[in-house]
Amino acid sequence: MQQQVILASQSPRRKQLLEWAEVPFTIVVKETAETYPESMAIAEVPVHIARQKALAVREQLQSEKPAVDSPVILAADTVVVLGKRIIGKPKSRQDAIDTLTDLAGQRHDVITGVVILHQEKEISFYDVTHVEFHYLSADEIAFYVDKYKPYDKAGAYAIQEWIGVVGIKSIEGDFYNVMGLPVSRVVRALKDLSVL
Numbered sequence: 242m243q244q245q246v247i248l249a250s251q252s253p254r255r256k257q258l259l260e261w262a263e264v265p266f267t268i269v270v271k272e273t274a275e276t277y278p279e280s281m282a283i284a285e286v287p288v289h290i291a292r293q294k295a296l297a298v299r300e301q302l303q304s305e306k307p308a309v310d311s312p313v314i315l316a317a318d319t320v321v322v323l324g325k326r327i328i329g330k331p332k333s334r335q336d337a338i339d340t341l342t343d344l345a346g347q348r349h350d351v352i353t354g355v356v357i358l359h360q361e362k363e364i365s366f367y368d369v370t371h372v373e374f375h376y377l378s379a380d381e382i383a384f385y386v387d388k389y390k391p392y393d394k395a396g397a398y399a400i401q402e403w404i405g406v407v408g409i410k411s412i413e414g415d416f417y418n419v420m421g422l423p424v425s426r427v428v429r430a431l432k433d434l435s436v437l
């Protein structure tokens with residue numbers, strides 16, 4: 242029998258990527274603080290936050306329907322890393338403009354942490370994609386921010402939007418990881434768990 246997969250995310254991109262992968266799933270979301278210890282290694286941060294999201298949903302489901310066959314819970318978190326700095330979602334128009342000004346002409350990393358909870362098991366991993374932007378003019382940055390309002394995107398941009406189409410010089414690694422889910426690795430992990 243196929244196990245039920247719960248996507249613990251309100252991100253429309255993650256939903257779309259799982260649909261493209263033909264993975265049957267339902268969505269359950271629980272707000273989490275998304276905090277991490279300052280001393281934590283950068284690459285561990287998105288896994289740590291994804292784990293918080295997954296555990297919060299598991300707790301909610303258990304309080305609603307205790308001990309009914311435990312579903313598979315999938316959560317993810319995406320951060321943009323420039324040098325040693327983690328860049329999350331922009332807090333304002335100016336913050337988005339400043340972030341894109343910093344990213345322009347530079348290479349940065351996009352790291353998505355993934356946590357899959359299945360019965361007593363946890364599978365966790367992260368995937369890194371290197372992205373290099375062309376130089377972007379102040380007018381291009383302002384146009385993008387005002388038209389696309391990237392306030393729900395880590396690093397103030399979406400690779401799948403205009404700025405990704407015209408502004409990215411190179412990418413090394415999984416494109417879908419930048420969009421929010423390293424979906425081919427997720428599918429393989431679900432197969433290893435005999436969920437798919």
Ligand SMILES: Cc1cn([C@H]2C[C@H](O)[C@@H](COP(=O)(O)OP(=O)(O)OP(=O)(O)O)O2)c(=O)[nH]c1=O
Nearest residue numbers: 250251252318319394395398399400419420421
């Ligand atoms: C860099 C980049 C990020 N993003 C998105 C992916 C994520 O949805 C978002 C990063 O925020 P996240 O906190 O990872 O996810 P979320 O708040 O959207 O959803 P949830 O916490 O419920 O899982 O930025 C893109 O869509 N394209 C991009 O190029």
